[in-house]
Amino acid sequence: MTFFQIISSTLPENILIMGLLLILLFEMILPQNKLFPLLLTAIILGGTFLSLFYPPLENAFETFYLGNNQTSLLKMALLLIALPIVIGFRSSFYSYKAQALFISAILGAFYMISSLNFLTLFLGLELLAFPTYVLVFLGTKRSFSAEASLKYLVLGSTASAIFLLSGVFLYAATGTFSLMNFENIITLNTFHTQLFFLFFVLAFFFKTALVPFHQWAPDVYDGADLGITSFMAVFIKAAYFLTLGRLFGQLEITPLTLILFGIVPLASILWGNLAAIKQTNFSRLMAYSSIAHAAYIYYAFIGTEAERLPSLTFYILSYGLVVAASFITLNYLSDELHDLKNFKGLFKRHPWPAGILSFCFLSLAGLPPLPGFFAKFYIFKNVLAEGHTTYALAAFLASYIGIYFYLKLIVLMYMTEEETELKAHRKYGSVGFALGSLFLLVPAIWLTTFFLK
């Protein structure tokens, strides 16, 4: 294995590592400045993005690391989602420290997507999770964000522990940590592989905040800085789901998978949507909404095999970009108050932000002709193609509850007279970024079509 092979076979990750080292170096040399860290990150991410166009010809770590067109596309999707967050929430990521953590989280996500081995996957998982714990803690001035951070740390570690436990069963079943041909491991169908699968999935349920492992999400979303919240709601979720999408792409549908991906998520949809109705805080509301949305994505795994990954990626992209846009818009209005009271009469004071927000909410509610509808349609079309009509019907009916609270938000913005005078930052740039993030939906659609080829 030559040095060149090592560098070229994991090129995007290596660029990220180099960038990470550069950031740490510059933190020592250059003064703290608002522009430099951002510029540096832009260069690093741009370089990473370009490197993704050249899939590695040879692979030096063939039992650990997978690099092909598919993983490159997934990583591109991930960068696409990260883009509006880095730019839209410049203030959250101004420091070198935050940038370094951010880059390392992306690195973790990349390892996860490319992992062929349980150990690589675990490495990526932790590399993604640890910077986030710190980011939640760093990104705010409020006292209870420490609580949120701790909660996230403890519960996130629990998830990691469950994940490790699944590794034990994997080793017991197969004698290796290899995750190559994931579907073949599951089809062995021994007691150990079943336990492995169960714990593996439960760990991801924990990470993606599915009922009944969702309690941390509202608190953490509420406690963290808005930029970090959107980073968690959008980027981290996307990383987990894209990884799962690659691993579970060929998974056979068995009674166990039907329970895990057809019935457990139903509880999330119901509870996420019902609990969201009662929220008075925007971040908490989005947390519950994201609980419901994560659940829809799991339905992709009981759909047609060939279309699982495209449908899932499209859902992730359309959901992520819309949520990012809504958070960026909110950031424009006020980054301290997330109280829904401040939504009252928003349309009168700020018609453009209100318009963008209503686009986002209607899309999240899954109403045509907005992207959220196409995403839902795509996933559930595949579920029905496999003949699981009742599951799809149940999920649709549960999602119906969700329409109510998104509409309530619009009612607040457009149809309620204002009570409090809210001072906006008047960062008109932010509204532009929010719009820009919505325009990213176009390349998102374009990217998704590549999965079908």
Add this chain to the structure above:
Amino acid sequence: MCNQLLLYVLLFPLLPILLLTIVPFSSKQCKWISFFSMSFHFLLSLPLYFYFDSAAPALQFEINFPLIRSWGANFHLGLDGINLLLILLTTLLGPLVVLSSFETIKKNERFFYSMLFLLQFFMLGTFMVQNLFAFYLFWEAMLIPMFFMIGIWGGERRIYATLKFFLYTALGSIIMLVAIIWLLHAYILNTGTPSLEFSELYKLAIPFDAQLWLFAAFFLSFAIKVPLFPLHTWLPDAHVQAPTPGSVILAGILLKMGTYGIIKLAFPLFPQAAIYFSPFIGTVAVISIIYGALLALTHADIKKIIACSSISHLGFVVLGLVSFNIIGTQGAMIQMISHGFTAGGLFLIVGMIYERMHTRELTEFGGLAKSMPMYSTLSMIIVLGSIGLPGTSGFTGEFLILLGYFSSAFALFKETQNIFPLILSVAAISGVVLGALYMLRLVQHFLFGPTNKKTENLLDITFKEKFILITLSFFIILFGVYPKPFLDKIEKSVENYTSLSLRK
């Protein structure tokens, strides 16, 4: 003739939306720009009627290009006798609605008129498309502008009303969506290629059990929109709370979406299920006719009376459709158009008087015939059209419907000795009598009788208002006196769709 005309008619409303969104017009400019755009839109759509070849059963002015191939989703527009008149009704009501909102809409005019155009765009799309996926897109998207319209510019309980309207209709649509996806897969299984084209789906042989479920899913969605008893409860709330232009569009066009869906989709897609359910549908339709009329008799709020009369009138439409013969279906089509004129007109009448009196309580009116003779005359024409007096559009519609239903009921009686449909048709005729009763009660307290302090000094209607009401009255009488050209235009397609609904 330009083949793309239908496409232009559909896309035209997007232009004023863009203009109104970008340029900060003053409210007066908004009004006139909207009015002229809508008038131009109507003129643009007129050639569709004259160049529509009534002898050809096939779709005309077709535009077809694929949206998403693997979902069978095409952007397919086409004109036939079923949607021709509804499209023209939509574009005709457009300028009238804009005129009526000059006085009623006093805040956020730019946003209001863009929503109006958006609604127009979605409604036209729903009528024009010939692909189930595109149909669903437009069908569901239509709720969004209406939601804003009732919610922002509505009455006191507007938020309750608009949420109720949205959630009621969305529930039906969601279940219909599952049925649509199911149909897509059934088509793929049968032929190997995906398609959601109406014409392709009509050919699909669906097993009877599946048809029952699918029909129920589609019919539920349409029945909520119509609305049929007992799914009608959203309607009075939405109508009463909506601003006048909103009510006019809701009654004039939106409600027809349901009956249009039944004739275009529910019946021809699932013919066996349609026949199986037809006694049930007939019963529900007759209950709607009578129940709506009785409800209208009890209310004292004029807007509520008219809203309830809509339930009754659309019950007739559904009754005409379940006759499964040409006369009944033609009658249903005419009744749909006629109801667009009469119910739309009645809401406009109420809107005009509300602007002057700021009340809708029946007891506070009286003697308008003395103080506002012009207004009263035109109102009377529209009311009589609504009752179905011979010589008005309402008569043409209701008469053909009853004739059609009776003849099919009588044929069934001769064949199977089943007397039930005959009883239904007799009961439906009592609905006509009840209709006259509640409408004349309305007119009696509203236009006639002694004047009171409030109504004594009212000014008669302005030129603008006269223009609106005269236009509507003209069409009401035209459809009543000489409906032949319109019936000719739709006959071929009606024949086509009734035979589709009757195939085994």
